[in-house]
Amino acid sequence: MSRAYPYRRPPADVVATGPWLRVTGDSLEELPLDLPDWDYETILHLRRPLRVDGFRARQACGLSPDSAVTLTVVWAAANSSLRGQAWQGSLPALDGAELQIDFDLPGDELGGRLDLETSLILRAAGTGSSATAPSRPGSVLWREVHSVMLQGDAVLFPLAIVDFEQVRYPSGAAWHLELSEDLDSQALGSILLLANKRRPVVVGALENAADPSDADRLVLSTVQSEVIRSLVERAVVDKDFDPTHDYATGTVGALLASVLRATFPDRDLDALRRERQHEPILFTTRLQNATGLLAGA
Amino acid sequence: MSILYPRLLDSAATELYQRYQHVEPGELTNEHAFAHPSAVFAATGGHRVPREHLQDLRERVVKIAEEAGFPGGGRRRAHTDFDLDIAKLLHERMGLVAAEASVRPIWAFLALVVLPDVSFWRYREPTGDRFLATDITRHVWGRLWWRAHLTAVPTETDPYRLIGTFNESDFDQIFARRAGLGGSRALIRALSDVWPSVAKSGFADRRVLRDVLKRLLRTAPIIEFDALDYADLCDEIRREAAASVTAIRAEDQRAQ
Known part of the structure; x- marks a missing residue:
């Protein structure tokens, strides 16, 4: 749904964005959507070329040419729920201005999904601006968001390798998915995949997940399928879970709703609940199919 | 580290x-x-x-x-x-x-x-x-x-x-709305910085704070607080606080 702004805004094509680029030493590469090797001590050096029609943007908003407008980048991190300014530069009142965003982003406030929000922001309206033009400093004239996943899957399903006898789970089990009972709690920190130290085949496969052998792939496919099965089972069994409820972003409830949608896009929860109760074997088979158990092995 | x-x-x-x-x-x-x-x-x-x-x-x-x-x-x-x-x-x-x-x-x-x-x-x-x-x-x-x-x-x-700057329960008000305020440390710092000097016209701090937070939450989608320099950010908060005090005064007058 588009947001209603109480002021005039320019058409989207006043900004022509180039790709986000990552600078590493002397090399420059397009920023991938996933950065599995990122950790808190990583400093991301990012660049982005843009061409902006600063005169046309002002004119379309009803702002006079002497209005102060900035090109601003704000970072927002899903794990910490924090955001902050990454870069800012003045936008000249010229059309076709070639600009380059360039900044270092330290890792200590980041984690999970990183949103890079590029915006044109009003700093001060000039004399003679229209009454329908934005007037408050900070007004967003144009915005575009690019998202990158830091740490890959590790952040969604952090892994801990433990001795199940010590943590009081059945000592012969291979793994266990810790999941908070509170549907409104944040999924981060509520989910933890525990692997049993006493099952070296599983521990080895999870440790080699970045570069698995064929044998590791079989184990990983099984674990992945079983994790999804656990989440779907939880959604199906938990009477308090309602996929139509508007769970806040990042909560356990939102995660379950998303997993359910992705796994069974064409079936509603009541149908799944009935099937699990009356035809549990078929339900399990359906889950195998939906999760692609051993499909790539 | x-x-x-x-x-x-x-x-x-x-x-x-x-x-x-x-x-x-x-x-x-x-x-x-x-x-x-x-x-x-x-x-x-x-x-x-x-x-x-x-x-x-x-x-x-x-x-x-x-x-x-x-x-x-x-x-x-x-x-x-x-x-x-x-x-x-x-x-x-x-x-x-x-x-x-x-x-x-x-x-x-x-x-x-x-x-x-x-x-x-x-x-x-x-x-x-x-x-x-x-x-x-x-x-x-x-x-x-x-x-x-x-x-x-x-x-x-x-x-x-x-x-x-804020007592425990007042800070809880801010903290509980952190996500809605966009998780902006700059905004929360500026709010903490200007709050003691905000003219509350004798109304209870908490009442004014609640109203200011409501206004900031409403504004957050269209105003990028993290794009403002510190002085502008403080001015924005003072402006919202002044609007809050005016609204509270009007509310009390209507109730009389």
């Missing part, structure tokens, strides 16, 4: 919480530990906290607690000062990065394994969310780390000068 803390599994945390509720805080001193069989490290980047680090942290917390009356009953004022001192200590000493500080089971570990005595002293009749991994905005230690983090100004001589 980011330091990783162990996560106390839910089942163990609930068991400890239920057991400790019936024990005097002074007696819980014997129960403290620096490891627990159900406390596990996630395999993510960072350095696992060494035992000596946890020992040092506990000693420092206990010392501050003793100055506030631990293990006896502290006065309300003593608890306020205690909270502020602990907030600074945890933020300075734990070596946590923000994403790790969002992981609630690490706070359950601190509350129930490392500091059970001081935790139950601070909240004599606690609800579970003070100790368990359910809600950081309510957690005995987690909320203090975040209070320090959201108000700290690392570039200043006293980086924690803004930490005491």
